[in-house]
Amino acid sequence: xxxxxxxxxxxxxxxxxxxxxxxxxxxxxxxxxxxxxxxxxxxxxxxxxxxxxxxxxxxxxxxxxxxxxxxxxxxxxxxxxxxxxxxxxxxxxxxxxxxxxxxxxxxxxxx
Amino acid sequence: xxxxxxxxxxxxxxxxxxxxxxxxxxxxxxxxxxxxxxxxxxxxxxxxxxxxxxxxxxxxxxxxxxxxxxxxxxxxxxxxxxxxxxxxxxxxxxxxxxxxxxxxxxxxx
Numbered sequence: 001x002x003x004x005x006x007x008x009x010x011x012x013x014x015x016x017x018x019x020x021x022x023x024x025x026x027x028x029x030x031x032x033x034x035x036x037x038x039x040x041x042x043x044x045x046x047x048x049x050x051x052x053x054x055x056x057x058x059x060x061x062x063x064x065x066x067x068x069x070x071x072x073x074x075x076x077x078x079x080x081x082x083x084x085x086x087x088x089x090x091x092x093x094x095x096x097x098x099x100x101x102x103x104x105x106x107x108x109x110x111x
Numbered sequence: 112x113x114x115x116x117x118x119x120x121x122x123x124x125x126x127x128x129x130x131x132x133x134x135x136x137x138x139x140x141x142x143x144x145x146x147x148x149x150x151x152x153x154x155x156x157x158x159x160x161x162x163x164x165x166x167x168x169x170x171x172x173x174x175x176x177x178x179x180x181x182x183x184x185x186x187x188x189x190x191x192x193x194x195x196x197x198x199x200x201x202x203x204x205x206x207x208x209x210x211x212x213x214x215x216x217x218x219x220x
Contacts (some may be wrong), residue, residue, distance in 0.1 A: 042199055042210035089155050102153030
């Protein structure tokens with residue numbers, strides 16, 4: 001099993017550009033989530049999904065959209081990138097909340 | 112929102128020493144978890160606690176779920192150089208999870 005994979009590993013965007021961060025898992029987990037990690041602030045939950053077709057907002061959802069059309073994939077979309085969205089983004093999956101498996105992260109720089 | 116206060120922010124210890132870090136919250140959590148993150152990688156789960164008062168060990172690591180459900184601690188015994196990293200506590204309720212800001216551990220050989 002590949003576990004949780006994320007692409008791209010690095011990305012530089014200009015303010016106002018849009019992009020999609022990809023996340024896939026091959027463990028047949030129902031629960032998937034997206035976090036951002038900023039220095040000194042730990043990880044903050046952006047959006048999560050408890051199964052295909054179901055998504056919900058986390059602690060910091062503004063500026064991000066998600067969809068869950070399949071169990072395997074959970075893409076995160078930035079509609080209009082802002083410098084405040086410069087961060088490291090982690091996707092995670094789990095059979096239930098708690099024992100989450102994290103991907104390697106996507107480092108995003110918005111200029 | 113629910114905030115987790117994790118302390119200390121950083122620790123510099125000698126190899127072989129024991130380490131203790133803790134996490135407190137103003138809100139109750141149903142699950143407490145401890146993760147470790149190495150540079151350039153995602154967090155890896157160390158210990159999960161599901162019941163108030165629970166004390167769980169994983170090798171040299173021991174963690175407890177506080178009776179009030181508002182706190183948890185993690186102990187590492189006989190530290191080794193590969194213990195270096197950032198340790199995060201996390202509290203979970205239903206489908207929401209909150210993380211502490213992390214404890215950066217440095218182990219001197």
